[in-house]
Amino acid sequence: MATITTATATGSAWKQVTCEGCGHKFEYLIKRSASESRDSRGLLSSDRNDVADVAKYGLQYKLKHETDLIPCPACGVYQAEMISTPEIRPMWLVILLVVVVVVLLAVLDVLLKNVSIPVGPVLIAALVVGGIAYIPLRKLSAVLTDTIYQYEYSRRNANVERNKKVAADLEKKGRMRSQPVPGC
């Protein structure tokens, strides 16, 4: 019976930020963990070290590239790189289009009892239209992704006074540190 060898690496790092809103410098503590699992069948003991190394590498990658939502203590702005929103994929829009067509067909089928709708051909037509619409939908998905991001960015930064309080709180908890803010 196969067993699974798992290694988990946990760590933290201070991340330096120069605020894009006001230029104030601060740093915050980011904590992450990363796991790596392998089927142990045929694993040599050196491979076991390898599993631990991969977990450590994963941890280093996360600490370096990931961010937390920490507002600037001086101006209350969340940095653009801290805001993450889902990417709207073109395929989702194609699927949505096909689902809408299918639902419309079902509704029409109920409403117009005497008219028989050639469901099969219409469905194929919907798939063809979805395929043709893929390129404009790709553009639309980029626009939607950007719009959602812009919305989330302005929502996060709508109340900078509240954000400053969040920052002060994080500083008290030792999760963030910065030079004294002028005027405070």
Ligand SMILES: [Zn+2]
């Ligand atoms: Zn700032």
